[in-house]
Amino acid sequence: MAEEGKLDRPNGSRPLRQKLRVQQLDLLVRQLDRPPALPGALTRDVKAGPPGSEAPRQPLQAGRSDSSIARALLEMVRRRHPERRIQGLAQALEVLDFENVTPVLLCVKVMEIFNAWPGALDRRGFWSHCLAVATAAEMAARRLPGTAEPLVAFACGLLHDVGKVTLDACLPKSYGLVLGAVAGKTGNIADAEKDILGVDHALVGRRLAQHWRLARRIEEVIWLHHHPGEAVEPAQPRTALIRLVQLADTLAREQRIGFSGNYTFAQNSAAMGRAAGLSAEHLSAVRSGLRDRLRHRSYLLQLALTSVQPAKSPPGRVRAKAPRPAESAALEADAASLQGRFIRELRDFAGRVGPATSLPQLCWEIARTSSAVFAAARRGRPTCAFCFSEDDASVFVAAYEPGKGKTFRLAACRPARAAPPDRSAPAGPLLRVMLNPPDAWTDLIDPDGYLCLPLVFEGRWLGGILIPAETPAQDNLRDSLCEFMAFALAAAAGRHTADRLAEQLARASEHLARTREAMAQNKALEAVGEMAAGAAHELNNPLAVISGRAQMIARGTRSAKQREAAELIVRKVEEISRIASELMEFARPRPPQRAVVAAADLLKCLAEPFPVEAQPKAGAPRVDIRIEPGCPPLWVDAGQIGEVLVELVRNASQAAGGRVNVRAVAGAQARAEHVLVQVMDDGPGMDEATLASAFTPFFSLRPAGRGRGLGLARAKRAVEVNGGRIWIESQPGSGTTVFLELPQPHAEG
Incomplete structure (x- = not known):
């Protein structure tokens, strides 16, 4: 039964005048009906089994108590087997395979709730993503006995982002602003939700799960699936299920199935698979078989949805319930x-x-x-x-x-x-x-x-x-x-x-885990840098002696061969000295001299000709620069950030091994205090291992002597000392995009 609840505008017809308070969430989610068929599937353990076991009784019982499920079952049989004459639900279940029927019916019931509530969210893309996550979680659960029942894993995956569609259904205008903030396909939609609405979809999804009286473990997967693995207590039974859904979500997003609004990757699927206990062989099987299994599920779901009638009551209107x-x-x-x-x-x-x-x-x-x-x-x-x-x-x-x-x-x-x-x-x-x-x-x-x-x-x-x-x-x-x-x-x-304290503790744990990871990375970088700087300092004195003696030999000898050898020694000493200077600069970067800089002035360094001595046959990279309308100025050291941009283009050119096209775009970021600069190339892209090590000092895929592996590490330090952050998205064969989030003047006071 839909219920009436006023927040600070009727039925979401206007954007929120102020951010949501936690106390308002219970009123928000109570506007959505509780699916009558969900309790049997989600509030107790579900054991999957072959036709003829106890498990098929659940869809049979649900069909007898819910007319829409009965219609969906019969419609699937009629469309898939038009030659069969089905007399009842029991006979229909004999034709359909239970392994696919129950998940599809679960999708039908959940989607039926939200069909009557239009919003700004791309529902087709959203449900495609959720179905992909659910299917991947189910496939992984079947390969990890004892972790979770496959149908429970499917339900967790299907409902993991239900808070998004809840916000969209109840607050369509305000959620439209959230979707606009991630329209550039950067960042995480949860951050935009917090900035605009005051809460994120994970917390709203948890409240909906409580309202629907879902099983505790499903509620906690919905709530905690965005938290880093180390922020969730490892001793809890739910942790394995949370990691399973996190892996499934990453697999779906890596394959770009549907719409999730999250464009950041804390870890790649290989690392998450290892953390979940899934072997590389099983992970590969899930990854390669996901689209085929999803295609079959989507076909069955389409058949079932043709029988579902939209709710007759318009959104926001109370549907009266007869007195008991x-x-x-x-x-x-x-x-x-x-x-x-x-x-x-x-x-x-x-x-x-x-x-x-x-x-x-x-x-x-x-x-x-x-x-x-x-x-x-x-x-x-x-x-x-x-x-x-x-x-x-x-x-x-x-x-x-x-x-x-x-x-x-x-x-x-x-x-x-x-x-x-x-x-x-x-x-x-x-x-x-x-x-x-x-x-x-x-x-x-x-x-x-x-x-x-x-x-x-x-x-x-x-x-x-x-x-x-x-x-x-x-x-x-x-x-x-x-x-x-x-x-x-x-x-x-x-x-x-x-509950509120637990939610605050979970948020604090998530923040602490991310902060601890960043501090560990910075500490490691400082240790490596200090070691390199110490070595460079110790090298400078003997290098000066070697260079001086070589110059004396070059001036005093009459032999052209000896003079040439002495001059070569001087040049190599100068090269070693430059390497030592780079190490010193990496270890102790100079403090930035920040000033207000227009985006066009910052990016104009990319318009200058690039040297091609490293790969003369490839030719200089072709760089296209675009400044989006309304792009605000930046508060950075133009020299340091300019060097970063040049380094990114140089890296793209060296990785391509041929002429590469680079596109640099600057525009306002969803978070109002930052400007987002994107450097995109059409080069070969990076695999998971390369992407994971991209910012690691001294990591390079170039042959020994051709690169020191400090370019991206130095770029990261330069961006961070300027108050920004940098990250990379890349896939083999699809090019690379580097994102620089840089502060505006007012962000630093």
Whole structure:
């Protein structure tokens, strides 16, 4: 059932006026229906097996309880086997192979939810990527016995990025800005989500998983699959599943299947496969067989989707749910005593809530139970329950009225609000002092016609129940109800706080892991540089003596042969001296002299002719320079960054072994404080091993004596001392693109 929830604009029709707060996420995800067929597939272990085993009963049972699944099953059989006359679901399952049926039905149910919610995201490309990740995770799981059931791995892969489509469905205009920020196919969409929305899709996906009551391990894969492997506790059983999905995601992105919005690679698939325990042979089998298996799955999915009818309710509209017989009985049981109704409703309440119940849902259950206990529904007005956020800066309210959809609101609290009443008090004056603005809930209730029953636990005011003022209630039952609900609210608030702390810890661990890796790399570079600089310093004195004596010999000899030999010695000494100077500069780069530089002035160094002495037959590289409209100036040392750009073009020319075309583009980056410079070539590209070692000092594929392997390492240090960062994307046969993210003047104050 879709539910109504207001954030700070209706139904995402306008971009957000401010970033989302964590407290708003529960309201956001509650707008999306919970798929009725998901619990059986995802909330308990799923064992795959051949037709005739216990496993095929799941799609059979799901088809009997869900008409869209039944239509999908029958449509797949009709389209694939038009010659067969199928009489029922059981016969259909005998024709279809279970290994493919259940994953396809899972895709159908998930896509069916989002089909009714259009947005800015390329849904076809998005689901292609998710299906590829799911298929790769399933294939890898079949080669890693004991890691995860293949169908669970498939479900984790399919849903790993569900937070993206959730944000797109609920906030289409704002998410359109996020997609625009990564339109240049650089960076990570999660960074753009945090910059524009205040949260990323992993956190939103986790909240949706909690709302859908998915298995804990699936929830944590959705939440943590972007974290580096070392940031996830290795002793936890979920770690292997997280690494499996990370590997599958990398494989899908390396093969450029569908749209993910993430264009950065923390590791290549070979390294991730080793970390996941997958042999090189098995990894190669998954990589080479992925597209064929995906093509078969996509065909079955297309057949199944032809039977799915789009939802009739437009996005954002509440679809009413008919009252359950138990609710009607509870409200109309005039003959039952108030005491009996109280005990029965509390028992039912305890059965409906649990550890996975969110605070908004708990408030709605409290309102529902209170309405039944006090027979408040007879007054024809809703019963409400509210609770304060962890920081007391905002307050949730949920309204219950039989026969109507769930309604939620989020409002700000005043910094200094009144103390809670002892038992009950008129709600109007209390809410006007508590809420900001004071009339935040007047579209739900008339506060002056309600009483507030405070929910206080161990001296802390957690929330309250709002009932119509004329509702009769015995004092002892009212007090008992408030004590019971205050305890339930305190337990949920404690769990909610623990979840928030876990999320903060996960973010801190991710940041720490990345920082630690960068510090380790910098420390290693400094150690190598210091060693090289020490060696260069020690060489300078004997080189000076050798050069001086050789020059004396050249001047004093009458033999042309001896003079030529002495002059050769001088030239080689000068060459060694240049190498020593390079090592010294690499170890101790000079401090940058930064100034405001226009992008055109920075890139004009590439327009000058390049020397071709290294490969005279290849010819000079052809460089095309483009400055995008509106590109801001940069705050860098133009000399240092110019040397970096020249080094990149020289590297491209040397790697190509022939004439190479280079394109340099400068434009505004998604993060407003930086400018992105891209240097693209059509050369041979790099394999995974070369790409992984590209910035390693003294690494070179050129023959000994033809290169010292310091060019890219020195370029990285120069970019970093200028406050920027540099990374490379490349594939064999597809050329190389080097990205330089450089600061704008205001970024440094």
